[in-house]
Amino acid sequence: MAETKDNFKNRVESVVSQIPLGKVMTYGQIAAICGSPRAARIVGGIAHWGDKSLPWQRVVKVDGALAEGFPGGVTGHRSVLEPENIHFIGDKVDMKRHRWSTKW
DNA sequence: AATTTGACAGCGA
DNA sequence: GTCGCTGCCAAAT
DSSP: OOOOTHHHHHHHHHHHHTOOTTOBEEHHHHHHHHTOTTOHHHHHHHHHHSOTTSOGGGEEOTTSBOOTTSTTHHHHHHHHHGGGTOOEETTEEOHHHHBOOTTO
């Protein structure tokens, strides 16, 4: 089977599905792992159009801010992360403790 | 096949 | 330290 360009989206879904509970990743980080460090926006696009069965709630911005387009908004997004041991600083995730990487 | 959008990132003022 | 605009890559229409 020939690997099409779907590899990019396929990797994004793969990486996101590998995020352990209590951890979060940034769009840029995921995009970089997928092969395009500038495709952070595409990762978000896949989140909405791709496999929505993945823990996209653990995918946040580089600053720890939550996705503004997430169903329920940042408020709903935060409510989903709190029970997952995610620590919050104001309205953002504590990236100092939850920033995770697949290479770890 | 071409154009527009998209749940961001990085740099500048 | 804060706010805004531009740039980028890929997917969707």
